[in-house]
Amino acid sequence: MDHFAYRDRTLLCEDVPVPELAEKYGTPLYVYSEAALLARLTEVQTAFKAADPIIAYSVKSNGNLSICRLMAQHGSGFDVTSGGELHRALTAGGSGKKIVYAGVGKSDAEMRDGLAKGVFLFNVESEAELHALGAVAQSLGVKAPVALRVNPDLPPKTHAKTDTSVKGVKFGLDIETVVDVARSVVGHPGLAIVGVHMHLGSPILSAEPYRQGAAKAVQLVKAFREMGHDIRFLNMGGGFGISYRKQEALPAAAFAEVILPAVKETGCQLVLEPGRFIVGNSGILVSRVVFTKETGGKRYVIQDAAMNDLIRPTLYDSFHRVWPVTPAADVPTWPEDCEAAIPNTQPVDVVGPVCESGDFLAKGRHLPALSRGDLLATFSAGAYGMAMASNYNSRLRAAEVLVTGRTHRLIRRRETFADLTACEDDCLR
Ligand SMILES: Cc1ncc(COP(=O)(O)O)c(C=O)c1O
Known part of the structure; x- marks a missing residue:
């Protein structure tokens, strides 16, 4: 602090x-503290600079318009998870080109709105959502840019209510079936599968889950490309922990050390969705x-x-x-x-x-x-x-x-x- x-x-x-x-x-x-907010954003931007990342500040962590505006003014994009958060991000000065739309239950209206606002990536969490998004995009005569969110089945051990990548939670597509799902939408007129997404949980105090998650993501990028998808984004989500008690948290550079090699191997643009780490x-x-x-x-x-x-x-x-x-x-x-x-x-x-x-x-x-x-x-x-x-x-x-x-x-x-x-x-x- x-x-x-x-x-x-x-x-x-x-x-x-x-x-x-x-x-x-x-x-x-x-x-x-404005200085603290900017120092933390800069820390992430600097640690991952080599990958020219899109840092998408996670609006859910603190959606205050003035804080979001500060983020936008200093180069951050936004991770939004509802129509309301998209409204906040845009009102604060965000641009769809740097907004990623997450969430397991996007409504048709939210999908339509996200497409109209030029959101650059939809994190999609189920087959049903994928087909609904494809249909909405088709009805608008566009292709929705999609990152398939995979549940990598890793236990970062945060808290039962914030673990998002262990088997059986509602988030993401199972790692065992995600390749088949990707194959089933090759050539879909309303969908462009352009990314792989995972969010491992929060707050995470070790780099190891990211190392393991990134390794799994690299395999998926390769598999999706082999079937013809033009994969350009690797989205590793948020979850970087902070020190609540003493100095138990890692600097952003420790996460960069395990994520950057995977980004390099795939040639993808990195997307990150940090919230807690910044605010x-x-x-x-x-x-x-x-x-x-x-x-x-x-x-x-x-x-x-x-x-x-x-x-x-x-x-x-x-x-x-x-x-x-x-x-x-x-x-x-x-x-x-x-x-x-x-x-x-x-x-x-x-x-x-x-x-x-x-x-x-x-x-x-x-x-x-x-x-x-x-x-x-x-x-x-x-x-x-x-x-x-x-x-x-x-x-x-x-x-x-x-x-x-x-x-x-x-x-x-x-x-x-x-x-x-x-x-x-x-x-x-
Ligand atoms: C998909 C996704 N991305 C990013 C975040 C932000 O996490 P954090 O604030 O721990 O960085 C969350 C938090 O729940 C999330 O679910």
């Missing part, structure tokens, strides 16, 4: 003290302590961010560092091991106001004594944070702020009660 650092015992995002942001914009508040550690969630309480022998810190703001802990058992924005002098500002029993701390559950026992940001975490009004930072919250936020319990979704050096600006205003009922007001009788 290079661009989030403590100075004089106060957390800063770039050069802006986080308490100043909380004061101005209120809490809960997502705070992003995950570029954002934090700032919240304010509402109450503390002890019950059943446990201590609770109740603060104003909840599972509707950041669902990852309860959905995936995910770990996020949580630490005071202005820690007292008797605790470290950045404990090396944030899971350890740090001196002058006590174990607490950090929970939110939502009416669910599963509403927590951290459990059994060693934190210093906290009081009503204290600010907390939940780190590594940039990816799959706001993107998965909801209005559950009719809570208003948080505001988002982008920091650039000493300046900051709102990139999504806090919702209002009017926003909450906007889609229902006209239906009220």
